[in-house]
Amino acid sequence: MAPLTSGIAHLITTFFSEKQRRGVLAVSQGLTATGGVISDYTSGPAIYRAHVFTSSGTFSVSALATDPTIPNNVEYLVVAGGGGGGGSYPGASYHGAGGGGGAGGFRTNVSGHPLAGSAFPVSVGPYTVTVGAGGAGKNPGAASVNGSPSVFSTITSTGGGGGAGSASSPAPSAQPGGSGGGSSREATTAGSGNSPPTSPSQGNPGGGQSGNGGGNGGGGGGAGATGETGDGSQGSGGTGSAISIAYGPTSPVTYAGGGGGGQGGNPARYPTSGAGGSGGGGTGGVLETNPGSAGTYATGGGGGGGSATSSGPASTTGGSGGSGIVVVRYQISQVTATAKATGGAISFFGGKTIHTFLTSGTFTAPGTFNETVEYVVIAGGGGAGSDQGGGGGAGGYLTTTTPINGPQAISIQVGAGGAGQIGSGPGGSGSQGTPSYFGTPITAAGGGFGVNYGYPTGGNPGGSGGGGGGGGLGAPAGTGNTPPAPAGIGGPQGNPGGAAANNVGGSGGGAGGAGQNSSGATFSGNGGIGVQLPATFRNPTSRVGASGPGGGNYWVAGGGSGGVTTGTAGTGGSGPVGGGPYAGGGNGGGPGSNGTSGTTNTGGGGGGSGYPGGTTAGSGGSGIVIIAYPS
Helix, strand or coil: CCCCCHHHHHHHHHHHHHHHHHCECCCCCCCEEECCEEEEEEECCEEEEEEEECCCEEEEEEECCCCCCCCCEEEEEEECCCCCCCCECCCCCCCCCCCCCCCCCEEECCCCCCCECCCEECCCEEEEEECCCCCCCCCCCCCCCCCCCEEECCEEECCCCCCCCECCCCCCCCCCCCCCCCCCCCCCCCCCCCCCCCCCCCCCCCCCCCCCCCECCCCCCCCCCCCCCCCECCCCCCCCEEECCCCCCCCCEEECCCCCCCCCCCCCCCCCCCCCCCCCCCCCCCCCCCCCCCCCCCCCCCCCCCCCCCCCCCCECCCCCCCCEEEEEEEECCCCECCCCECCEEEEECCEEEEEECCCEEEEECCCCEEEEEEEEECCCCCCCCCCCCCCCCCCEEEEEEEEECCEEEEEECCCCCCCCECCCCCCECCCCCCEEECCCEEECCCCCCECCCCCCCCCCCCCCCCCCCCCCCCCCCCCCCCCCCCCCCCCCCCCCCCCECCECCCCCCCCCCCCCCECCCECCCCCCCEECCHHHCCCCCCCCECCHHHCCCEECCCCCCCECCCECCCCCCHHHCCCCCCCCCCCCCCCCCCCCCCCCCCCCCCCCCCCCCCECCCCCCCEEEEEEEC
8 A cells, every 4th residue: 555645744734633633633634434343543744544344245336536645555454264173982991182273364455464465456346355264163974174265356355264173084184275174093184274376375284193192183274373282282373463453552463273182082192272363263173072163254264173982981172263353454544533442343423433343452542531421232143953943033222321431441341152953862951142242231142042952941041032942842942131130231131042843944043023932833933033233333444233124224123033943933133023034034945955043233133943954053143343423
């Protein structure tokens, strides 16, 4: 990117100092574009606008720069989904551990970054953005699962390679990818990185294994380093790479860390599992008690490998890879307002300054801050059940105002979505969504998980309740607003799920209404309807949320629909109005079909899978925290 001339830089710096004192700046003279979540910040004399995509969309340029000193180039970061960690299987002769998943490919052209590519000029028109999902953690007997690619226009980053499995015949090999998967005792060769090759390189190989004694699984490769070898008690994932593109030079983020290898079968010799690489890599599983940890969403981190078994009868799965991210930024000369606090992606709309947290962070108010802020806090949605499974409930939804006086550093947690059930068989369920919070006590409960046809108690309670599983007379649904939101923080936070009946799963509840009960043996019901964000947060330049009834946008916290054995599965987040899917809720699966996951950063519940053959239920969508105050 061409720098401003020193004279222009001096004039703009002087102009900004005076205007910042007044709290108002002039209109942008750079590119005009939409898509993703907007983040405006300064870097020296340059003013940048970044578009942050945690789910697929379109970066659309409607006008080029009017200031001749500002180039019509964009800088990008494209990180693919991380690979899933390898599993460890029953009956292992050596009880070996699974390898960590490789990080998603990491490509950028940010000036000064060690992996920077060439300039990327743009013109008026749309540019496709695809954000790759992480690869599923390996189940017993399954092949390694790579992450999915992420794309910005002509720039493609390859998904991370899946980690090698252990004690299968033959053991699934570590896979190549953006960064390669780590090895296991039986599959000793690590997956190669930078595959297919790009220049600069998009990643590194996983860690190998000599095969002369076993130990931990090999670590997955990362954007910044090769994964550690898995002999002995090593096996850490390769480090990722830090970059200041989404939130400015004072808030760098590290992406694309490799997953750690699982712990070896003899805890006296191998006391720890492999650590996840910085940049979202999941930790390897601990001996027979925990599966490998999932890679962090929106980082492209690889999943941790499954732990070994000490006696052979048990099996452990690897963690899923983290989803990827795409960020596009460009220089603008002048923003429309200045922020009075820091944290998250900052944008300006309707006379308000808006801080959007897509991942966890800190809202820092200086001593001069004295404002009543409006907020929305949405937790992660619940995962769904498989085999005519119930849909996941939406994450809890809270919105109101609160006074904040600085100085304060307020912790923000953005909850992850609960995992959908993988595999078939009675008695299983999805996982609970993770809470989101804006300090204390403003905490939204994670969405309740949906269950399958043999789960003993029915859908789980949560911010909104999960749906019951089908089979026989079916199972009841989980309650919403559980635990109840304290008075004054913007609740109630959600609604109950729907009950199941006659081999048809019930649907998860949403922030705007209950999940529908299944209808006989023919229809699973629609996921509970979501809600539209308050008008303060409906910035058409900085899109958050998903589509809703009547063609509107900015809808969140829809419940997932249940799966069916016969008949028709419902749609996510649409409640009694039908249509959709809406508000980020996942669709249920028909006979033999998998459910779909809730949309990232909406708190939508996952959709249940159908039966027979629908073995993968949808995961819940991650949550979001948004804060606004007068500019």
